[in-house]
Amino acid sequence: MKTLIRTLVAAAAVALYLPTSGAATFGWEPANQTVLLGDQASVTLFMDFAEGEATLGGGLDIDISGPLAFASFTPSAYFLSATDAAFSGHGSTRADADYEVHFGQFAGLSGRRDLGVLTVDTLAIGTGRIELATNSFWGGFYRADNGNPMNPTLLGATVNVVPEPATVSLLLAGVGLVGVAARRRRR
Known part of the structure; x- marks a missing residue:
């Protein structure tokens, strides 16, 4: 019985720290992946806002670190059709040198939606991170129903870059020789 209670308490504690579906979240899928050196990695940027907390919009910076380099960002059909074209866009021409995505709709945006696909090049062996931050030019996110500021959860992604199996085999053969x-x- 004590084990069951401990398990339930631990599960409740973990649940408090995990973002819930529709809890004003931006993130990447997959959140963690492994790719071969020289290949590209792609992650999908998503938003998840509950119907009762629709956002007017805002802007996000995409920060890429480690052995990764920006290759492209392809907006989704939802991003191109549901958002206000006068406010929505993507690129690196505003605010700072980071790549940014900004969007909005005065009617409010909600639900679980894919916003686009980010593709990065792998430059070296190691671990890279793709992070999100609120963009300083386009500003934060605001509720559609009352205009109050929102503080959405921003989830990053990890890309592990590994050598090609042939490279490892060649290295081991060389060490063996x-x-x-x-x-x-010695003989």
Whole structure:
């Protein structure tokens, strides 16, 4: 019985720290992936706002770090059709050098929606991060029903860049040959 109570308490504590569906969230899917060096990685930017907390919109900076470089951002059909074209856009021409996505709709935007696909190039072996931040030029997000500021959860993504299997095999073969040569010299 004590084990059951501990398990339930632990589950409740974890649930408090996880963003819930429709809890004003922006993030990436997949949140974690592994790709080969030289390949590209793609992640989908999504928004998830409950019907009762629709947003007028705002702007996001996309910060890319580690062995990754921006390749492209392709807006989704939802981004191109549901948002206000006068306010919505993407690029790196405003505010700062980061790539940014900004969008809005005076009628309010809500629900679980894909906003677009970000593609990055892999430059070296290692771990890269793709983070989101509120854009300083377009500003934060505001509720459609009362105009109050919103503080959405911003979830990042991790891309692990690994060497190609052939590269690892070649390295191991080379180390093996060096070992054989060293052993022959000792004789």
